[in-house]
Amino acid sequence: MxxxxxxxxxxxxxxxxxxxxxxxxxxxxxxxxNPGGSIKDRIVRYIVDDAERRGLIAPGATIVENTSGNTGAAIAMLAATRGYRAVLTMPDKVSKEKQDALRAMGAEVVVCPTSALPDTPDHYVTRARTLHAATPGSFMLNQYDNPLNAEAHFRxxxxxxxxxxxxxxxxxxxxxxxxxxxxxxxxxxxxxxxxxxxxxxxxxxxxxxxxxxxxxxxxxxxxxxxxxxxxxxxxxxxxxxxxxxxxxxxxxxxxxxxxxxxxxxxxxxxxxxxxxxxxxxxxxxxxxxxxxxxxxxxxxxxxxxxxxxxxxxxxxxxxxxxxxxxxxxxxx
Missing domain, CATH: 3.40.50.1100 (Rossmann fold)
Structure with a gap:
């Protein structure tokens, strides 16, 4: 296994x-x-499995996501085992230990100011959406607005x-x-x-x-x-x-x-x-x-x-x- x-x-x-x-x-x-160290393993596996079944993500594609660290760790873990590239944005209050663990698994980490207001270019959610739009063939979990997030816990x-x-x-x-x-x-x-x-x-x-x-x-x-x-x-x-x-x-x-x-x-x-x-x-x-x-x-x-x-x-x-x-x- x-x-x-x-x-x-x-x-x-x-x-x-x-x-x-x-x-x-x-x-x-x-x-x-959980093997990735947090509850977020559940939602990442559920959403990525769904995306693969529906053909929304191709082999070798890039997964882009905004995260406070734990979703990012789960993405980095799955990306490493399934052959995806991971690009993760996060606010600068996220601990150094979390950031270093993501990099250790090969993820690219983009740190944004915690003080950035929603919908401004430097906000970590906005930055992820911008990177997703600029990366052909990329997939974004969109964990904040994706109903599959809650469905993973329901199931x-x-x-x-x-x-x-x-x-x-x-x-x-x-x-x-x-x-x-x-x-x-x-x-x-x-x-x-x-x-x-x-x-x-x-x-x-x-x-x-x-x-x-x-x-x-x-x-x-x-x-x-x-x-x-x-x-x-x-x-x-x-x-x-x-x-x-x-x-x-x-x-x-x-x-x-x-x-x-x-x-x-x-x-x-x-x-x-x-x-x-x-x-x-x-x-x-x-x-x-x-x-x-x-x-x-x-x-x-x-x-x-x-x-x-x-x-x-x-x-x-x-x-x-x-x-x-x-x-x-x-x-x-």
Whole structure:
């Protein structure tokens, strides 16, 4: 079997060191165990397989995509094994570890300013579209607006959770950037059990929280934040708000403090979105009375962020705590 055969069927890990009500469990799907190191392996294989079946991509073609790193890693992995060229654009806040891993697999990395506004030439999404248009025979996954992104989770992540837990699932909690994970997984779980609660986590500085609650996208609300792979400065068409019951806002400090808790008390060194997801799962768990099961995902490993969120100097420079882990206070 080749490396792609090991995508999916990741284990559920029970988190036992958080202060939640009795008989309320938190389970996290260890997506960093996918061969490309993240949950994005699922969508890349699904979309590329579909493109090959439909003749949208020819042998030796170029795959162009905008990414915060994990989709890029999955593309680079598949490109290396299937004989494609990979050209990947990303904002400059993406960790050096992620960028170096992409280059190691032969991908061309185009770094764009995080501060670039949507639809401007230097924005990483715009740059990818420009490169795609200028490269004959290239293929773009278009992960932010491609419905196959959510469909990949509807056909894999959701069924895997249901097969493991069935009717015991009370809530599914996940951050979102493209919206594929939360939309596809929630849609599947709600088809099996309509009262499953779906909660999207959105970082301060992203547009989704206000859009969900007020139907407004306010450019003045867009602000830089450090967590990679969560939130957006524009509405991704892949994000299906009809599958979502609530949107909670988290801060970088919430996510990074939870990362440290996971590492030091659960033995799980995970990325910032995993910290955000578990922080949110704890908030939801504290709003429930047992028996109940809250499920989330750990999208990637902390090995990609050792120079950032696990580096004391970086944390101190950017105003984050580095000492004893602060209490994770309930916000619901």
């Amino acid at each position: 080749d490396i792609q055969s090991f995508i999916g069927k990741t284990p559920l890990v029970e988190l036992k060191t958080f202060d939640v009500p009795a008989d309320v469990r938190i389970l996290a799907k260890a997506e960093f165990m 894999s992540t959701g069924p895997e959770i249901w097969d493991a837990l069935g009717d015991a699932v009370t809530a599914f909690v996940a951050s979102g950037s493209t919206g594929g994970t939360i939309s596809g997984t929630s849609r599947y779980l709600k088809q099996r059990k309509p009262d499953v609660r779906s909660v999207l986590l959105d970082p301060v500085g992203s547009v989704y929280h206000r859009y969900f609650h007020e139907g407004v996208v306010d450019p003045g609300q867009i602000a830089p934040y450090f967590v990679e792979g969560a939130g957006e400065d524009h509405l991704a068409r892949c994000m299906d708000f009809s599958t979502i019951d609530e949107v909670l806002r988290f801060s970088d400090a919430d996510a990074f403090a939870t990362c440290r808790h996971l590492a030091r008390r659960e033995g799980l060194v995970c990325g910032g979105t995993a910290g955000a997801n578990v922080w949110g799962a704890v908030q939801v768990a504290r709003s429930l009375s047992g028996p109940a099961t809250v499920v989330t995902v750990l999208p990637d490993s902390g090995g990609k962020y050792l120079s950032k969120i696990y580096n004391a100097d970086w944390l101190t420079r950017n105003g984050f705590e580095t000492g004893e882990i602060r209490a994770l206070e309930p916000t619901l």
